[in-house]
Amino acid sequence: MTAIFSFRCTSCYNVHEGSPSFSFNAPFQYNALSDFEKSEAHLGSDLCYIEDDRFIRVCLEIPIIGVEQPFMWGVWVSLSQNNFERYRDTYEEPVETDEYFGWFCNVLPFYPDTLNLKTSVRPRIGNMRPYLLLEPTEHPLSMDFANGISIRRAQEIAEHVMHSS
Numbered sequence: 359m360t361a362i363f364s365f366r367c368t369s370c371y372n373v374h375e376g377s378p379s380f381s382f383n384a385p386f387q388y389n390a391l392s393d394f395e396k397s398e399a400h401l402g403s404d405l406c407y408i409e410d411d412r413f414i415r416v417c418l419e420i421p422i423i424g425v426e427q428p429f430m431w432g433v434w435v436s437l438s439q440n441n442f443e444r445y446r447d448t449y450e451e452p453v454e455t456d457e458y459f460g461w462f463c464n465v466l467p468f469y470p471d472t473l474n475l476k477t478s479v480r481p482r483i484g485n486m487r488p489y490l491l492l493e494p495t496e497h498p499l500s501m502d503f504a505n506g507i508s509i510r511r512a513q514e515i516a517e518h519v520m521h522s523s
């Protein structure tokens with residue numbers, strides 16, 4: 359195992375160190391709101407409400423083959439009202455056997471459209487955001503989640519995210 363992922367970027371020629379980690383501050387649905395609608399909604403670091411829709415922030419971890427730390431995506435999923443309330447009620451003391459269905463609520467760069475992929479959310483103890491599982495499908499993100507990615511692919515994705523916008 360290579361403990362630390364690092365590579366010389368073909369785009370900016372710097373060495374980027376550490377397994378890549380990218381986060382979204384809000385679900386796609388929130389970013390699509392007008393300023394007025396945003397003022398009526400609630401966005402926190404872990405929870406978001408838009409009218410009757412409920413969202414939570416979770417971690418999608420894509421294993422990098424041969425590297426200890428995974429490629430991390432901080433993303434949002436929507437939950438049913440019941441599951442959202444359960445998550446909120448157990449927020450201080452998460453129950454690790456809980457599992458919630460969630461719809462994927464961000465558009466990841468590099469990949470084909472990721473909005474509304476089916477997911478499963480597993481709360482974690484130890485002040486960690488919930489772990490996200492993706493429904494096994496042919497979608498490249500789902501396949502990367504299931505199979506892991508090579509160091510080369512991790513580099514390719516990270517360069518794309520950091521330098522194309």
Ligand SMILES: [Zn+2]
Binds near residue numbers: 368374517
């Ligand atoms: Zn770079």
